[in-house]
Amino acid sequence: MKELLELYQEMGISPAVYAYGERALESLKDRFAAIDQVAEYNQAKVLRAMQKNKVSAACFVPTSGYGYDDFGRDTLERVYADVFHTESALVRPQITCGTHALTVALSANLLPGDELLSPVGMPYDTLQEVIGIRKSPCSLAEYGVSYRQVDLLSDGTFDYEGIRKAINSKTKLITIQRSKGYATRPTFSVTQIGELIAFCKGLKPDVLVMVDNCYGEFVETIEPSDVGADMTVGSLIKNPGGGLAPIGGYICGTRECVERCAYRLSAPGLGKEVGANLGLMTSLYQGFFLAPTVTAGAEKGAIFAANLYEPLGFRCVPNAAESRHDIIQAVELGSEAGMIAFCKGIQAAAPVDSFATPYPGDMPGYEDKVIMAAGAFVQGSSIELSADGPIRPPYAVYFQGGLTWYNAKLGILMSLQKMVDAGLVKL
Ligand SMILES: *Cc1c(COP(=O)(O)O)cnc(C)c1O
Secondary structure, rough: OHHHHHHHHHOOHHHHHHHHEEEEEEEOOHHHHHHHHHHHHHHHHHHHHHHHOOEEEEHHHOOOOOOOOOOHHHHHHHHHHHHHHEEEEEEEOOOOOHHHHHHHHHHHOOOOEEEEEEEOOOOHHHHHHOOOOOOOOOOOOHHOEEEEEEEEEOOOOHHHHHHHHHHHOOOEEEEOOOOOOOOOOOOOOHHHHHHHHHHHHHOOOOOOOEEEOOOOOOOOOOOHHHHOOOOEEEOOHHHHHHOOOOEEEEEOHHHHHHHHHHHHHOOOOOOOHHOOOOHHHHHHHHHHHHHHHHHHHHHHHHHHHHHHHHOOOEEEEHHHHHOOOOEEEEEEOOOOOHHHHHHHHHOOOOOOOOOOOOEEEOOOOOOOEEEEEEEOOOOOOOOOEEEEEEEEOOEEEEOOOOOHHHHHHHHHHHHHHHHOOOOOOOO
16 A cells, blocks of 8 residues: 555655565465464453453442452452363452562462472573572572473473473472573473373372463463463463553462462462452453454564564574464574664554663563563553563564554564664665
């Protein structure tokens, strides 16, 4: 469309970059159609749970103070539990982020003398201090919880022999991270996670399994809770918040595990009974309602990015053709300059703070300097258009989000434009 081309040109996208993007899109029609089908299914799943639980205007009434008998909060937790097919759920604005949700789930269900096992290699950066892999006050290690890790095999698959050897009488909880995080290993499909859970529970039937589901929600038609996870955990400023939740985390799982999480989050004896909704219910419900389509848009953006960058010689994880199990696209840019140019483009395409310039800096919980591009309505929200990555080889940026597919598309085009402008790419 001529008007679109002109408008994009005014925004800084050259005709060459636009045309390169359109050529890549031609080949993606079937994949986008498949994503729309998953979104339609997940939309119906969420709607059915909302209807079954009779969501009404009364659910949106703000509460304050202790939050006893908080109808909106309790109904939302039943909606989450129905969507994830679990006995119970804890969905709270008092859970401040994904790391917090995971910390609550771990520390509620591990006691001194217990051992935690990660059979999928090193956990996400912020979890390393939680576990005590990197020393930190109040880590699980400080409380006498030991940790064992089995790395993935060199081809990215599970080391079943190593896992068999690692599971012992102390192994109480197994943590499985679905998404790659800041690593360049593959993200696991829910089916793969199910196979791993079945293997572990075959060796030790009473072992608990927690899945870090960050960025994975609604990418497939099933969730880790459908394949045997005792706790499925994530952040509301990623997929399930649909871009509208301003804060929060969730833990969906067995009644027993979730009850312990509630006791850990508030206090023994109080549990789920306290925790006012602070007027956030409309955002949490509406965000969950929008989450399937928002996630679909973000996934399209990720696939588009891989199909733009891979032919230019940059390694992409997942690669341009691979099936998807989360919304993250890693692009190995090979240099700090590449990371900066890419992030500048993402920032320039954002609805908020598009005039800002991202630079690498120190971040709490991360060991290396990190660069982050984000022009989001909700601070730090990574279901919104964003890119980030630690400044270390292979200089990979992790691109994700975009509340609409079109914003994601513009972000990727703009990132490529900045790479071209910086002389780092020739089309
Ligand atoms: C984002 C993320 C986390 C931590 O979530 P925060 O909300 O940033 O604390 C944990 N694990 C994975 C895989 C993530 O992507």
